[in-house]
Amino acid sequence: MPKRRPHISEEKIIGASWKLLADQGIENFTMRNLSKELNVQAPTIYWYFESKQVLYQTLANLVSREIINDLPKQGNWRERLLLSATVIRSKLQQFPCSGQLLMKSRPEADFMEMFELLLQMTEPTSLTDRQKFSYTTHVLNYVINFVVEEYEQRKLQIPLEENSNESTHVDLSPFKLLQRMHGEGIFKLIGSDELFNSGISLLLDGIEKRVNNA
Missing domain, CATH: 1.10.10.60 (Homeodomain-like)
Known part of the structure; x- marks a missing residue:
């Protein structure tokens, strides 16, 4: 050295x-x-x-700090969690491979502060602490994994485009529902804003049901 x-x-x-x-x-x-x-x-x-791991940790901390700076401070718990999911996804897309970096790094002060702020959004509800922790974790994990999946899909498209002269079509004839949905163009939902938003809405609907029943 x-x-x-x-x-x-x-x-x-x-x-x-x-x-x-x-x-x-x-x-x-x-x-x-x-x-x-x-x-x-x-x-x-x-x-x-x-080490590379120390560098990864630094990058992950920077991303967490960027997310913290843009998390919403106003609105009810559902509005804030919905907007937070959008903010987190946007930041992870802005910084390449940051979803993977968060997965490969241990939670440090910046990440813990980010998670604390997300937890605070559900604090006014009647949910138990166990529920608050569990549901907030589900939301955060959904967003991170969605962005990582977007990355994998983009990576997959590169060799497909490079080998465009080769046959890359999968025979869907044995799979009737998939064949029908492919014909309707539904496969284009993969990695889309619509698919992301439907997933978040599904999670928040489930949380809201438990809030109302608590």
Whole structure:
């Protein structure tokens, strides 16, 4: 490792990390590739981040902080959770592979503050603490996993487009319902705002039913 502080900043490393994640995806992210992106030796990066996991943790914390800054402060519990889901999805889409980063990192102060703020939205309800924790976790996990699935779908489309001359069509004739829905164009819902919103609405409807019955 260098004995003197290298001529590069933590901010540059973080910026290059986001660019590398956007260009190559998290599955190809290595400290070696990051050093090439920055045109420095790998030990230079380790001056600031002792491992890739530490760097992932830093990026995950930054995303959590970005989400916190935009979470709604007004409205009833349902309105705030609905808007929060949209905010979280938007932020995760803005920062490449950030859904995966949150999954790969342990919860630290920024993430815990974000979760605390989400919990506070259900605090005025008559739900038990166990219900508040459980339902808020379901909402957050739904959003994160939806964004990760969006990423996987986009990644899948790249080789399909590159091999557009090859037959990539799946024979749906044995699957009558799927065949009918494919013919109706319903498959286009995958990764769409409509599908995301319907999932959130389903979760919130279930929570609201329990609030009303409490």
